[in-house]
Amino acid sequence: MKNRNTFLTQGLVIFSLICFMNTSCNTNQNGSSGALDNDAASQVYVAPGEYDEFYGFFSGGFSGQVSVYGIPSGRLLKVIPVFSQDAEKGYGYNEETKPMLNTNFGFVPWDDAHHPELSQTNGETDGRWLFINGNNTPRIARIDLTTFETAEIIEIPNSGGNHSSPFTTENTEYVVAGTRFSVPYPQKDVAIDSYKENFKGMLSFIKVDPKEGHMEIAFQVLLPAFDYDLAHSGKGKSHGWTFFTTYNTEEKHTLLEVNASQNDKDFIAAINWKKAEEYIKAGKYKEIPAEHHVNRYNEKSHVATSTLKKTVKVLIPEDCPGLVYFIPTPKSPHGVDVDPSGEYIIGNGKLSADLTVHSFTNMMSAIENKEFETTIAGVPVLKYDKVVGGVVTKPGLGPLHTEFDDKGNAYTTFFISSEVVKWKLGTWEVLDRIPTYYSVGHLMIPGGDSRKPDGKYLVALNKITKDRYLPTGPEMNHSAQLYDISGDKMKLLLDFPTIGEPHYAQGIAASKIKDKSKKIYPIEENEHPHRALGEKATKVVREGDVVRIYMTSIRSHFAPDNIEGIRVGDKVYIHLTNLEQDFDVPHGFAIQGARTAELLVMPGQTETMYWEPQKEGVVPFYCTDFCSALHQEMQGYIRVSARGSNTPLKWSLGEPDEEE
Amino acid sequence: MILPRLLMVLAGLFMLSLFIWPMWKITLLAPQYPDGVEMHIYINKIGGKTPGTLQNVNILNHYIGMKKITPESIPELKYMPPIVIFFIITAFIVAFLDKKWAYWFWTISLIAILLIGLYDFYLWEYDYGHSLDPRAPMKFEGESFQPPLIGRKEIINFTAISLPHIAGYFLGTATFFGMVATYIKTKNTKS
Numbered sequence: 001m002k003n004r005n006t007f008l009t010q011g012l013v014i015f016s017l018i019c020f021m022n023t024s025c026n027t028n029q030n031g032s033s034g035a036l037d038n039d040a041a042s043q044v045y046v047a048p049g050e051y052d053e054f055y056g057f058f059s060g061g062f063s064g065q066v067s068v069y070g071i072p073s074g075r076l077l078k079v080i081p082v083f084s085q086d087a088e089k090g091y092g093y094n095e096e097t098k099p100m101l102n103t104n105f106g107f108v109p110w111d112d113a114h115h116p117e118l119s120q121t122n123g124e125t126d127g128r129w130l131f132i133n134g135n136n137t138p139r140i141a142r143i144d145l146t147t148f149e150t151a152e153i154i155e156i157p158n159s160g161g162n163h164s165s166p167f168t169t170e171n172t173e174y175v176v177a178g179t180r181f182s183v184p185y186p187q188k189d190v191a192i193d194s195y196k197e198n199f200k201g202m203l204s205f206i207k208v209d210p211k212e213g214h215m216e217i218a219f220q221v222l223l224p225a226f227d228y229d230l231a232h233s234g235k236g237k238s239h240g241w242t243f244f245t246t247y248n249t250e251e252k253h254t255l256l257e258v259n260a261s262q263n264d265k266d267f268i269a270a271i272n273w274k275k276a277e278e279y280i281k282a283g284k285y286k287e288i289p290a291e292h293h294v295n296r297y298n299e300k301s302h303v304a305t306s307t308l309k310k311t312v313k314v315l316i317p318e319d320c321p322g323l324v325y326f327i328p329t330p331k332s333p334h335g336v337d338v339d340p341s342g343e344y345i346i347g348n349g350k351l352s353a354d355l356t357v358h359s360f361t362n363m364m365s366a367i368e369n370k371e372f373e374t375t376i377a378g379v380p381v382l383k384y385d386k387v388v389g390g391v392v393t394k395p396g397l398g399p400l401h402t403e404f405d406d407k408g409n410a411y412t413t414f415f416i417s418s419e420v421v422k423w424k425l426g427t428w429e430v431l432d433r434i435p436t437y438y439s440v441g442h443l444m445i446p447g448g449d450s451r452k453p454d455g456k457y458l459v460a461l462n463k464i465t466k467d468r469y470l471p472t473g474p475e476m477n478h479s480a481q482l483y484d485i486s487g488d489k490m491k492l493l494l495d496f497p498t499i500g501e502p503h504y505a506q507g508i509a510a511s512k513i514k515d516k517s518k519k520i521y522p523i524e525e526n527e528h529p530h531r532a533l534g535e536k537a538t539k540v541v542r543e544g545d546v547v548r549i550y551m552t553s554i555r556s557h558f559a560p561d562n563i564e565g566i567r568v569g570d571k572v573y574i575h576l577t578n579l580e581q582d583f584d585v586p587h588g589f590a591i592q593g594a595r596t597a598e599l600l601v602m603p604g605q606t607e608t609m610y611w612e613p614q615k616e617g618v619v620p621f622y623c624t625d626f627c628s629a630l631h632q633e634m635q636g637y638i639r640v641s642a643r644g645s646n647t648p649l650k651w652s653l654g655e656p657d658e659e660e
Numbered sequence: 661m662i663l664p665r666l667l668m669v670l671a672g673l674f675m676l677s678l679f680i681w682p683m684w685k686i687t688l689l690a691p692q693y694p695d696g697v698e699m700h701i702y703i704n705k706i707g708g709k710t711p712g713t714l715q716n717v718n719i720l721n722h723y724i725g726m727k728k729i730t731p732e733s734i735p736e737l738k739y740m741p742p743i744v745i746f747f748i749i750t751a752f753i754v755a756f757l758d759k760k761w762a763y764w765f766w767t768i769s770l771i772a773i774l775l776i777g778l779y780d781f782y783l784w785e786y787d788y789g790h791s792l793d794p795r796a797p798m799k800f801e802g803e804s805f806q807p808p809l810i811g812r813k814e815i816i817n818f819t820a821i822s823l824p825h826i827a828g829y830f831l832g833t834a835t836f837f838g839m840v841a842t843y844i845k846t847k848n849t850k851s
Contacts, residue, residue, distance in 0.1 A: 522711065579715075582716045
């Protein structure tokens, strides 16, 4: 025994010496060992049956959807279909939700969803709605946080790549949409090299109805053909302003990676939207043709409708002095982030060695004293020296985004050096840095872009995964890391894969949402035009070659479950009403050979499958969501007869002697 | 002596609660029903903690072939309201008359009605628990599905708890008030 103890002691001494000589034993230098200590495990452990402290809403990036994670556990709670068809839930496949994806180009079944943004009241997240932009075919969606379903999608005209969006104002007066790619204005067939002459950049302000959340385009601001990258609205003292970053102020249309990286400074465009409201009121706008769709889902009828709007109001800076100012900012600034007080506007110059912080107070006095360098297309360019409030010197490489805690600290992501850097507002000193895995883009602190950050956790949203998880072939899910930021030093707690590209995320205390979450749709409120509110209301109706089947589901049968008299070539609409009124009892519906996705119908809801029978025969249909002990018995048959056959239309449930 | 009369007026008022709240509840507990399925029995209807409760109970019951609980098929739900109204009005009459025999009449008949009511409730439970459809998807030899009259009982995977609910306690208190009023009146009359 004694010998063994001696060996152990010697071993420890040698190990300590190695550690002393090799800094990699320092947990701050090597984040992955931080995740290994027991403390980290207990910090992210949410016991079975218990709830996470925060909801995390992660954009799906090129998946087009939003995924909901529990924080700190990193457990996936739901994927909300938004801009992409989702066969799992029938979203964009069933008749009710197809209009949600309608655009000026017709049905567009995919988009690139980048920035989730929670609605705010007094600059604080309120848990009512989540907005998210569609990048590719410019759109903004609104998700209702009582149902966790997409409630509305509005199309943004005169835009090409809706990246600087949706970024709410302090009371969700507006969400915004700045075009990343400038496009001809109005859109027309012109030579691409006529860029400087024909192309324009448009920034849109979308009014949000404070009660229903309905969106409409209030006005657009016509600006030079820069690329408008990101945005954030002012808060507190800077409430009433919205800031947009720009790159490609060179106004180039080819080989942008070189051509758009030449200017030492690009701009942050500061829009005074309260001023814009005055100009709109005074009639100083141009109403121009701009067809765009507003698609709304009605929670009572369970049906989405797509409405075409024909014009928008455009404000032109030449005619509207005081509406827009450009603030020179080094160099191709990416994110623009406003600190909780509203005083500091951080321009994350992604090709700059330093991080530039503008001061709102300085900006206002520069405007007052007319400290202008020049004027571009009617927009005064403020003098950089008069606006800048501070510089964080050489914090890292490739700053992209900054969020804030509630202790006066800022956290900036550095894509190239793959790290998060913590620094102090006002003194601009770097306090801490921690690696990410790998190449971090956005970061998220719950409430981190609001007036009331919850400075407990930070999530890094990475672009590159490489070796973090078991390999899954050439394509890997992206990765996110969770850090504890409650202390002086950041600490890595957890690493988890995400759906699509977790481009940006927003977090909110679960208590602000969970008790408002609906469990069922009350059946007595169902206003679907083809509902069947009980088995007695089920029927099959033929009008020419259009057949409507009014069907119900309840554990564990469909009514009717035997249908005859359908013919090849019919246009069959199966309207399925789920009569259940119990939490978490959806029924699914699938039919052999239907060239569409299943239905997945929540309690009290009606959904419709469109089916064109292709072949004669008898096809089975069944419930796809394991609903009950007799789920496997939840099935039926539809007889398909030849085109023009005389098989009489009939439907039934149970043998005649079994009926009540 | 005002106390017995006051108690009768209170008894009558307390019984009005039967038109507002349920008098009885039967709760079914199982792991996959974390909130429980809580059925509420009123004097004139059957409801539950959620609007869908009765439907959910019937869905559960149909697997084992229990009869569907339909309020229309339970005549007691029509008889009970007039009986309750009778006792409320007579409570006020007793308070007005303030006669010993009236106190005795009211209290004894209410207790008799309550006992008959409980027995009737037992008969319904027995009927639901034993008259099972022979074509039921699930059969359990020798298992009784009769819920407890009062208290808790394990029924296959469920724990069934049967207890008075809000208006039931008001009714019990009203009965107690009737008994106390009768006692005081009798004692005072003798002396």
